[in-house]
Amino acid sequence: MERALSTEEIKKERHQENEKALRDKLMSSSHQSSMAMKKVLTLVFVREPGRILLGMKKRGFGQGRWNGFGGKVEKGESITDGAKRELLEECGVTAKSLNEVGLINFEFVGDPVILEVHVFDTWDYMNSPVETEEMRPQWYGEKEVPFGEMWPDDEYWFPHMLNGKKFEAYYKFEGMDKILDSWIKEKTEQTS
Ligand SMILES: Nc1[nH]c(=O)nc2c1ncn2[C@H]1C[C@H](O)[C@@H](COP(=O)(O)OP(=O)(O)OP(=O)(O)O)O1
DSSP states (O other), rough: OOOOOHHHHHHHHHHHHHHHHHHHHHHHHHHHHHHHHHEEEEEEEEETEEEEEEEEOOSTTTSEEEBBBBOOOOOOOOOHHHHHHHHHHHHHOSSSSOOEEEEEEEEETTTEEEEEEEEEEEEEEESSSOOOEEEEEEEEEEEEEOGGGGGHHHHHHHHHHHHEEEEEEEEETTTEEEEEEEEEEEEEEEOO
């Protein structure tokens, strides 16, 4: 026969049940929020021996800065398809193939959304770059990359990309100009 529980034991059991319910709730909400709070973006650089194609962003996020071509990955689209689409839309270039170069997570103080930026380059493309309403393309020598007019993180990871080394990195921004925290690690694989 089961023994009746004492008031103390009942209290303890309730406490444990409450704790479990709270833990489950927290885990499911943090899982949901971590899924909901990541924005997947692409960034593509067209390469030729000794030079790299950059685009002056004419509007939107990063306006006034030289950067690669890219944007949000759409629902139902693969990351590489999204990267190729943005490259074509923003400068008229069709990439026949893309190399994975890096993965960067950006956090902005006060914004719960983490930007997960997939960086690619291509040496294998069709069509000459043309200006569009979003981007003004321009070739730069690899030694003349205008870091002073780019996102401040670029000068840290560009050398890895230019040397054909894959990398992963993280930058925490305060506003658009100040990096508060960061790390970068080079992967052993070559990009191409
Ligand atoms: N800190 C950073 N350094 C960098 O080099 N590139 C960054 C960056 N933060 C974002 N990017 C890139 C990723 C992506 O290619 C681009 C921003 O994406 P979008 O062009 O989609 O933004 P927009 O706000 O213009 O959106 P659309 O109106 O949808 O085009 O900027």
